[in-house]
Amino acid sequence: MTGRPRDPAVDEAIRRAAVDLTEQHGYRGLSMEGIAALSGVSKQTVYRRYRSKGEVVLDALAGYAFTHLPTPDTGSLRGDLTALLTATFAGQQGVNGTLNRALAAEAVQDQAFAALLWEKLIAVRRESVRELLARGRARGEVAHPDDEFLLDLVYGPMWYRLLFDPAALTPAYAAELARSVALVAAGTRP
Amino acid sequence: MTGRPRDPAVDEAIRRAAVDLTEQHGYRGLSMEGIAALSGVSKQTVYRRYRSKGEVVLDALAGYAFTHLPTPDTGSLRGDLTALLTATFAGQQGVNGTLNRALAAEAVQDQAFAALLWEKLIAVRRESVRELLARGRARGEVAHPDDEFLLDLVYGPMWYRLLFDPAALTPAYAAELARSVALVAAGTRP
Amino acid sequence: MTGRPRDPAVDEAIRRAAVDLTEQHGYRGLSMEGIAALSGVSKQTVYRRYRSKGEVVLDALAGYAFTHLPTPDTGSLRGDLTALLTATFAGQQGVNGTLNRALAAEAVQDQAFAALLWEKLIAVRRESVRELLARGRARGEVAHPDDEFLLDLVYGPMWYRLLFDPAALTPAYAAELARSVALVAAGTRP
Amino acid sequence: MTGRPRDPAVDEAIRRAAVDLTEQHGYRGLSMEGIAALSGVSKQTVYRRYRSKGEVVLDALAGYAFTHLPTPDTGSLRGDLTALLTATFAGQQGVNGTLNRALAAEAVQDQAFAALLWEKLIAVRRESVRELLARGRARGEVAHPDDEFLLDLVYGPMWYRLLFDPAALTPAYAAELARSVALVAAGTRP
DNA sequence: ATATAATCGAGACGGTACGTCCCGTCTTGCA
DNA sequence: TGCAAGACGGGACGTACCGTCTCGATTATAT
Numbered sequence: 001m002t003g004r005p006r007d008p009a010v011d012e013a014i015r016r017a018a019v020d021l022t023e024q025h026g027y028r029g030l031s032m033e034g035i036a037a038l039s040g041v042s043k044q045t046v047y048r049r050y051r052s053k054g055e056v057v058l059d060a061l062a063g064y065a066f067t068h069l070p071t072p073d074t075g076s077l078r079g080d081l082t083a084l085l086t087a088t089f090a091g092q093q094g095v096n097g098t099l100n101r102a103l104a105a106e107a108v109q110d111q112a113f114a115a116l117l118w119e120k121l122i123a124v125r126r127e128s129v130r131e132l133l134a135r136g137r138a139r140g141e142v143a144h145p146d147d148e149f150l151l152d153l154v155y156g157p158m159w160y161r162l163l164f165d166p167a168a169l170t171p172a173y174a175a176e177l178a179r180s181v182a183l184v185a186a187g188t189r190p
Numbered sequence: 191m192t193g194r195p196r197d198p199a200v201d202e203a204i205r206r207a208a209v210d211l212t213e214q215h216g217y218r219g220l221s222m223e224g225i226a227a228l229s230g231v232s233k234q235t236v237y238r239r240y241r242s243k244g245e246v247v248l249d250a251l252a253g254y255a256f257t258h259l260p261t262p263d264t265g266s267l268r269g270d271l272t273a274l275l276t277a278t279f280a281g282q283q284g285v286n287g288t289l290n291r292a293l294a295a296e297a298v299q300d301q302a303f304a305a306l307l308w309e310k311l312i313a314v315r316r317e318s319v320r321e322l323l324a325r326g327r328a329r330g331e332v333a334h335p336d337d338e339f340l341l342d343l344v345y346g347p348m349w350y351r352l353l354f355d356p357a358a359l360t361p362a363y364a365a366e367l368a369r370s371v372a373l374v375a376a377g378t379r380p
Numbered sequence: 381m382t383g384r385p386r387d388p389a390v391d392e393a394i395r396r397a398a399v400d401l402t403e404q405h406g407y408r409g410l411s412m413e414g415i416a417a418l419s420g421v422s423k424q425t426v427y428r429r430y431r432s433k434g435e436v437v438l439d440a441l442a443g444y445a446f447t448h449l450p451t452p453d454t455g456s457l458r459g460d461l462t463a464l465l466t467a468t469f470a471g472q473q474g475v476n477g478t479l480n481r482a483l484a485a486e487a488v489q490d491q492a493f494a495a496l497l498w499e500k501l502i503a504v505r506r507e508s509v510r511e512l513l514a515r516g517r518a519r520g521e522v523a524h525p526d527d528e529f530l531l532d533l534v535y536g537p538m539w540y541r542l543l544f545d546p547a548a549l550t551p552a553y554a555a556e557l558a559r560s561v562a563l564v565a566a567g568t569r570p
Numbered sequence: 571m572t573g574r575p576r577d578p579a580v581d582e583a584i585r586r587a588a589v590d591l592t593e594q595h596g597y598r599g600l601s602m603e604g605i606a607a608l609s610g611v612s613k614q615t616v617y618r619r620y621r622s623k624g625e626v627v628l629d630a631l632a633g634y635a636f637t638h639l640p641t642p643d644t645g646s647l648r649g650d651l652t653a654l655l656t657a658t659f660a661g662q663q664g665v666n667g668t669l670n671r672a673l674a675a676e677a678v679q680d681q682a683f684a685a686l687l688w689e690k691l692i693a694v695r696r697e698s699v700r701e702l703l704a705r706g707r708a709r710g711e712v713a714h715p716d717d718e719f720l721l722d723l724v725y726g727p728m729w730y731r732l733l734f735d736p737a738a739l740t741p742a743y744a745a746e747l748a749r750s751v752a753l754v755a756a757g758t759r760p
Numbered sequence: 761a762t763a764t765a766a767t768c769g770a771g772a773c774g775g776t777a778c779g780t781c782c783c784g785t786c787t788t789g790c791a
Numbered sequence: 792t793g794c795a796a797g798a799c800g801g802g803a804c805g806t807a808c809c810g811t812c813t814c815g816a817t818t819a820t821a822t
Contacts (some may be wrong), residue, residue, distance in 0.1 A: 003792020
């Protein structure tokens, strides 16, 4: 009934191969076939764990960073946001950016995967900011009643630029975005 | 030097087939092969015009709407933005939304295509809003010096939701977004 | 190291389809695509076994007849040759003739394939006649020292007519050819 | 009624291109498309003159050699045949051999082309040998009643080796073949 | 001199096959 | 049961030629 247990080294090899291949040939050039070949694993073994290359990448990325982003208390919402966004933007350069965009591509065409992505990655990031907003609200800096909208204002421009011009995600951009969000948060809904 | 001229009816048939197939089977189910088959055209003929299904869809979409979006003068930046965004969001439902998301997916994985998309579609939309901002600036409603940032604030949340949750793009969302952008525009960069 | 073994039924289906298609549409109308389609097999599976339609046909033909042609001992070289050539010529009518000519056409344009054809088919047939010659030599009927030349004399005219006028390969032609070869074999090289 | 006359330079360019391409890439690599491209002529212009690449090559070859092969009177059939075959075999090396084999490949799969080839090339060569036989018959060297069969005996082995092993067509081979044919020609049909 | 008519280059067009890649599933034998 | 190996049906890829077609520009003869 129990049989031979799954080899954890195999899990690691698969994720590793997926990341490496994406780095070298882009997400376009990534395939289940290629992952199996590079990791020295049979296709069956890959399919036993993941249903698509998207899931592999998502798993690889979820175990990486972003889960433990800094949410330092700088004393002001604007300061907190600036710190968080600067760190987040920095984390979107290089392979991480490529992988993130790849996941977006996948989500856009697959409702089920979108839900998975939201839960595993997007929601986690939103939660971080939600904490900042709560803290700001306690301080009296946040009058705007709709957290969800404010979160969109934070992450919308990031994804927009991540899609079309990742290099634009500079510390200066982070600062300006933080300032704007803080401004909107301070206002009330009319 | 001259040669037989390209048949415009063929152009039309190709774009038509691409849109129809996407509508029926999703962008996933769209293929150069399928486009050729449905339009009654040889593959070669499709490849003569477009290098990928993404380019077909982009061309089909670029010739559609959005190029002549309404930019009515309501007397205030907030009003103008509300009108434009409401119309834009409405245009993102149904096939148009699917096609737009497909283009995003494509751009995300292909830098060259991203540039093409920006030029043919994104830039055009940004231009519309830039006009609104100029008008607002003339009225004294815009103190923020960076148009580009304000444009990101307008379109960022739209793409964010377009990627992960298209249904959220309601008229109410448009109104709230317009209000926030107008608020930020009114402020100066410190 | 092992992997799933190849299905022998697939081998059979492929060869079968190749022969059937050639019979119906000629070798011109035969294609790897068509073979795959008719045999209900994927193209990949065909290509896994054969590199060209020529190889398929060759394999189909090699497994057929000719490998075990009759070499009855009639008591004389001339009689033996007559029997063998009559049977061989008879086997060259219908599909077999078409397939044989097709192989010739292929060999003519591809040195590597020519070598393969020689090894799998031509050499086998030559071996049959070589046995006849050896028998004749034992009987004192063969004085000519060069077996290879005599073999060319036997099969040369057959291929010549097979190429340009297959209908000429009658029993009478076989008898006359046998007589001539026996005559040359009896003489010595001066 | 008359219109613009065909440019003879174009004819020449087409044949030239066909021969060059076959020499470089083999008959396999020859195509109507390629001929047009290399000769700097439109496809239409090629098709106006020839229906297939086979016809181009045939025309190119027919205008070359073989039409005026030497038929010197050496005083004996065996001598005459040796001279003719030695010259013929020599002419089958290099490009000429390739082109000849190409024509055979074409003929084998196209009855109409086979007839054309026979008429334009094969029959001419047979006629040369027929003259030799007539001369021998006058001298009393030929008792065999069937010229056609003797011709097959002459050219059969040549084509056989041309197909499978062109290098075998040496002067020694020519001499041995001439000797054998002369021997058979001297005998009577029983 | 001016139709008339065929030739020529360029290149679009519907079509067929090519040979390759990857999909997701399966079968085998070993651990 | 996990796992490497690899066969399998399926579908799309992008390319090469096929033979036909439509252009505009020439070059002849026949009015």
